Amino acid sequence: MEKNAKIFVAGSKGLVGSALVRQLTSRGYTNLLLPEISELDLTCQQDVADFFAKEKPEYVFLAAAKVGGIHANNTYPAEFIYLNLAIQNNVIHQSYLHGVKRLLFLGSSCIYPQLAPQPMKEEYLLTGLLEPTNEPYALAKIAGIKMCESYNRQYGTKFIAVMPTNLYGPGDNFHPENSHVLPALIRRFHEAKVKQEARRKELGVKSKEQRSLTTSPLTHDSSPGDSVVIWGSGTPRRELLYVDDMAGGCMHLMELSDQHIAPELLSYPKPCFVNLGTGEDVTIRELAETVRAVVGFSGSLVFDATKPDGTPRKLQDVSRMHRLGWKHSVSLEQGIRNTYEWFVENRAAKGD
Numbered sequence: 569m570e571k572n573a574k575i576f577v578a579g580s581k582g583l584v585g586s587a588l589v590r591q592l593t594s595r596g597y598t599n600l601l602l603p604e605i606s607e608l609d610l611t612c613q614q615d616v617a618d619f620f621a622k623e624k625p626e627y628v629f630l631a632a633a634k635v636g637g638i639h640a641n642n643t644y645p646a647e648f649i650y651l652n653l654a655i656q657n658n659v660i661h662q663s664y665l666h667g668v669k670r671l672l673f674l675g676s677s678c679i680y681p682q683l684a685p686q687p688m689k690e691e692y693l694l695t696g697l698l699e700p701t702n703e704p705y706a707l708a709k710i711a712g713i714k715m716c717e718s719y720n721r722q723y724g725t726k727f728i729a730v731m732p733t734n735l736y737g738p739g740d741n742f743h744p745e746n747s748h749v750l751p752a753l754i755r756r757f758h759e760a761k762v763k764q765e766a767r768r769k770e771l772g773v774k775s776k777e778q779r780s781l782t783t784s785p786l787t788h789d790s791s792p793g794d795s796v797v798i799w800g801s802g803t804p805r806r807e808l809l810y811v812d813d814m815a816g817g818c819m820h821l822m823e824l825s826d827q828h829i830a831p832e833l834l835s836y837p838k839p840c841f842v843n844l845g846t847g848e849d850v851t852i853r854e855l856a857e858t859v860r861a862v863v864g865f866s867g868s869l870v871f872d873a874t875k876p877d878g879t880p881r882k883l884q885d886v887s888r889m890h891r892l893g894w895k896h897s898v899s900l901e902q903g904i905r906n907t908y909e910w911f912v913e914n915r916a917a918k919g920d
């Protein structure tokens with residue numbers, strides 16, 4: 569990608585899109601097209617056609633999507649399949665019509681069969697039934713991959729795709745009910761710490777008053793209420809990738825020369841997509857312990873084993889991405905530290 573090339577980031581305000589914009593800017597790309605949904609609704613075929621005709625982007629990152637958790641996927645399956653198919657149909661087709669040099673489509677690891685062997689390799693696509701709760705979303709993502717592959721085969725385009733594992737980082741959704749496991753843990757531990765500190769302050773004041781009356785020393789390192797409840801047994805294993813690492817991986821693929829990318833990603837029937845993860849996983853208990861340490865909460869963890877655990881393990885095989893010359897660089901602890909700092913400055917401080 570040339571530093572002054574016209575680059576369209578679709579979905580630039582989202583978790584993934586904003587990380588891509590940070591990477592592009594820090595690497596010196598200056599000619600970015602970043603329309604918001606209010607300026608360009610990507611589900612509208614005519615508007616997308618007009619946008620491409622006017623702006624003629626040379627490179628496209630397709631990170632716009634209707635995204636949500638299990639509840640949203642279950643409640644709005646029609647929206648998940650329709651909106652995602654519409655966005656990707658419009659952007660991928662216009663990219664072909666206007667000669668886009670390279671397009672990167674963002675998929676998700678939910679494309680793999682529910683019972684896929686672990687770690688999951690790219691070849692496991694379409695080898696079994698999907699997880700029923702997000703099947704419409706996963707089918708749209710699979711259609712996106714197959715669209716890239718079909719356009720490459722028929723028209724010689726260079727459309728590739730990445731399947732990131734669970735992402736986290738600055739700009740994440742920390743909603744108390746519908747956020748992913750890591751931001752949910754960060755929020756819960758932070759709130760528990762704030763309560764703990766308030767209680768200690770109060771007890772500290774009281775203990776001083778009591779000391780002045782009784783002269784008995786009181787210490788308050790912890791109280792019985794200082795605990796955080798975590799759903800499930802704590803034993804399921806999850807893989808997590810820091811969002812700026814994800815953006816680095818995407819940039820790596822967009823910056824690789826055609827000679828390097830073609831043998832691996834543009835040689836049908838080899839898949840035109842690649843897993844993007846760390847290839848390492850941790851238990852929910854280990855994850856919670858790391859968040860507790862980063863946040864600085866000194867109470868205990870309580871696992872509520874009456875609540876469902878979900879899939880026991882979901883880990884990507886990342887050897888293909890390693891062969892393409894990229895490996896993640898941000899450790900889980902450092903990533904959680906950065907994310908917690910962002911949360912404190914941007915969410916907790918504003919009372920969100």
Ligand SMILES: NC(=O)c1ccc[n+]([C@@H]2O[C@H](COP(=O)([O-])OP(=O)(O)OC[C@H]3O[C@@H](n4cnc5c(N)ncnc54)[C@H](OP(=O)(O)O)[C@@H]3O)[C@@H](O)[C@H]2O)c1
Pocket residue numbers: 578579580581582583584585604605608609610611631632633634635655674675676677731732733734735736
């Ligand atoms: N987050 C993860 O853990 C994760 C993991 C693997 C893969 N991915 C993939 O990465 C992609 C982006 O996910 P994300 O987490 O960044 O989601 P996100 O934070 O919800 O961002 C999605 C972006 O798309 C925009 N958008 C939605 N509908 C649009 C439309 N009709 N026209 C124009 N823009 C539209 C949204 O705009 P508004 O905010 O204004 O609606 C938002 O900026 C998705 O394809 C997802 O599958 C994410």
